[in-house]
Amino acid sequence: DIDLDFPRDVRERLIPMIHDRHGRDRAALVAAFPTFRARSAIRELGKALGLPPGEIERVARASEGWSGHRVAEDVASALGAERLAGREPTRWRHLVELAAEAHGLPRHLSQHSGGMIVATRPLVDCCPVVPAATEGRQMVMWDKDSCADAGFLKIDLLGLGMLSAVERCVDQIAARRGERIDLSRIPYDDPEVYRTIQRGETTGVFQIESRAQMASLVRTRPQTLDDLTIQVAIVRPGPIQGGAVNPYIARRQQLREDPSYAIPYDHPSLEPVLRETLGTIIFQDQVIEVAMAFAGFSAGEAESLRRAMSRKRSGQAMEAHHRRFVEGALARWPDVDEPLAERVFTMIRGFSGFGFPKAHGAAFGLLAYQSTWLRVHYAPEFLAALIDEQPMGFYPPDALVHEAQRRGIAVHPPEVNASAAGCTVTADGAVRLGLGHVLGVRREEVALLVAERESHGPFRSLAELASRAGVGRPSLERLAWSGACDLLAVADGASPRHARREALWRLGVAAAPVPGRAGAQLALPLDLPQAPALTGLDRWEELLADYATTGITTGTHPMALLRRSVPALRGTPTSADLGQIDHQAPVRVAGLVVARQRPGTASGVCFLLLEDEAGTVNLVVPPQVYERHRLTVRTEPLVIAEGRLERHPAAGGTVNVLVRRLLPLEATSRPAAVHDLSRPQGGEADAAQAGRGDFRAVAPPAMSFAQGRRR
Incomplete structure (x- = not known):
């Protein structure tokens, strides 16, 4: 089994090359068989039962998304327990029963994220082969475990977004500054890079940007690439379930305070194997070494144990090795009793979730350092590359x-x-968003517009844009509503407040390109009619338009607008103010939800990351609070949280809010109209009062439960 990471565009070219190199009869993609879980069962079975689509979607969004056996709780949470009350069978009760029956059944045939197999003889001699959805590719109808059991060589060709972003960043640096960066030759002991990592200022950095990683970085304070290798591997289900994280961090902190501190090991035989990771199991390689050194496994038995950890059916496979491990340790070491042997095996069993081999951690640690180096020394270019490579x-x-x-x-x-x-990146170091980020404008139309501008000069008016750009009316309207045509509207006589609406109106009545044999026949360059008297946009309406068209606002943060207009937010501290509040003090915070996570290793605890105009704050939502406010946690983009502030010295002073109550932002009271803050109070009321409800439809996406870590 070989894992290879490539930039995304390289991977797309590489798969057909492997088909051609080894023969289409001997190389194929690996299949996957997604199974029914809660959300897919709710949506598909609910549709088959004829339930209202809006209610189906509400229940699906409220669902945990994993077990189909808890759909009754999802229905009660989203729609109320009365939907399942009574003795008479209802369609909702049928849905609950059918979802439980469907859980775990195959839903459809899919393609593995990157796996390919290569054989020495035609694949059709031993397994079924079908065409894949993408032209020029084919797929075996076996999953990765079946391919491994059959002895095939499996290669995982994975498209890594950060590799693409790093390449794009290096190209931007060369274009703007004339510097050609070779990341293999940068200094790997840069003090400023490590200070940035130790402060947890790693937003956008590969693998060490999550809130869990940031909190860990502040405590472990990596100083070398070896430290980063461990760091990228430690916040994984394997080390977490194996109980490695807290002991490793505590021992590292102790060593920093007392270099003579002796690392405790469960048994002397484990010291040579676990010295690098301070007596804890963090890498998959260490599982093999521990099994051989402590339990007397042969190399083949240890490899069988390692393979069991990577299988979907790992629970059963791991249990088969359990007694052999315990009995081997008892027979090999007279000072080992059964509780000790069980404790060491528990450390290993945790890796049946997911853990990194050391080589994988080293490669990712290197890329984490390189991306941090670019963030520190070439921040504008790095940001531009990150945005272009989303998601x-x-x-x-x-x-x-x-x-x-x-x-x-x-x-x-x-x-x-x-x-x-x-x-x-502009000459003065600012980042300019690209036209390709305006949603609804086709890539080909953006290319036509940019090529026309570069060939024949900038557009001087809205009429000239409509006649020269070769862009259809729908795309012109999207560009206008995004604010991309504001300067042209101002040049045509509109005021800045009215520019966006006037551009939208005038381009909306422009003659659209007429399809012709050679592409598009452009409209005649006639003057556009003047717009009627239109109401200007205030800041809230501009913000909604920004989010609706690009998903990004470069102007005032939504919380800055709401904080001065919503009574419930008056006196609420910003994230920057939390540093002045005492540990264990009651606190009330509000913000835009950036991330929602409820990992299976957190015993039901949910983590939210809120952003306001000053920064971010971590919310810790206990299981009972989560169940009371499940819909708010899972669906609301703007929330108010009440709870207790926590700042533990052992956690490096990281601030968290332990939540006891969570509300949608507008749920506390009917907010006052949001006024244009550039006008004196008492001016024209903002039309965005009605638009407040629209924020849910245009809010930027949060890193959610279903998405997981995007590569």
Whole structure:
């Protein structure tokens, strides 16, 4: 089994090359068989039962998404327990019963994320082969475990977004600064890079950007690439379930305070194997070494144990090795009793979740350092590359932009005379969003517009844009509503407040390109009619338009607007103020939800990351609070949280809020109209009062339960 990571575009070219190199009869993609879980069962069975689509979606979004045996709780949480009350069978009760029966059954045939097998003889001699959905590819109808059992060589060709982002960043640096960066030759002991990592300032950095990683970095304070290798591997289900995380961090902190501190080992035979990781099992390789050194496994038996950890059916496979491990340890070492042998095996059993081999951790640790180095020394180019390579990582583009702005990097919205297709960096170091980030505008139309501008000069008016760009009316309207045509509207006589609506109106009545044999026949360059008297946009309406068209706002943060207009937020501290509040003090915070996580290793605890105009704050939602406010946790983009502030010295002073109550932002009281803050109070009321409800429809996506870690 070989894992290879490539930039995304390289992977797409590589798969057909492997088909051609080894023969289409001897190379194929590996299949996967997704099974019914709660959300898929609710949606598909609910549709078959004829339940209302809106209610089906509400229940599906409220669901945990894993077990189909708890759909009754999902229905009660989303719609009320009365839907399942009474003795008479109802369609909702049928849904609950059918979802439990369907749980775990295959739903459809799918393609493995990157697996291919290569054989020495035609694959059709031993397994079924079918065409894949993508032209030019084929797939065996076996999953990865079946292919491994059959002895096939399996190669995982994975498209890694950060590799693409790093390449794009290096190209941006060369284009803007004339510097050609060779990341294999950068200094790997840069003090500023390690100070940045130790402070947990790693938003956008590969593998060490999650809130769990940031909190861990502040405590472990990596100083070398070896430390980073351990760091990227430690926040994984394997080490967490194996109980390695807290002991490793505590021992590292103890060593920093007392270099003579003696690392405790469960048994002397484990010291040579676990010295590097301070007596804990963090890498898959160590499982093999522990099994051989402690339990007397042969190399073949230890490899069989390692393979059992990587299988979907690992629970049963791991149990088969359980008694052999305990009995081997008791027979090999007279000072080992059964509780000790069980404790060591429990450390190993945790890796049946997921753990890294050391080589994998080293490769990812190197890329984590390189991406941090680019963030520290070439921050604008790194941000531009990250935005262009979305989706990837833990943060939506909007959160990346706000974090960069807090670091002093200027970010400009798209503009038809200044933006390229992707993000660019201006001469003064600002990042300009690309026209390709305007949703609903086709890539081909963006290319036509940019090519026309570069060939024949900038557009001087809205009429000229409509006649020269070769872009259809729907795309012109999307560009106008995104603000990309504001400067042209101002040049045509509109005021800045009215520019977006006037551009939308005038381009909306422009003659659309007429399809012709040679592509598109452009409209005649006639003057566009003047717009009627239109109400100007205030800041809240501009923000909604930004999110609706690009998913990013480069202007005022939504919380800055709401904090001055919603009575429930008056006196509520910002994230920057929390550092002045005492440990265990009651606190009330509000913000935009950036990430939602409820990992299976957290015993039902849910973690939310809120963002406001000053920064971010971590919310810890206990299981009982989560169950009371499940819909709010899972679906609301703007929330108010009440709870207790926690700041433990052992956690490096990281601030968390332990939540006892969670509310949608508008649920506390009917908010006052949001006024244009550039006008004196008492001016025209904002039409966004009605638009407040629309924020749910345009809110930037959060890193959610279903998405997991995006590569």
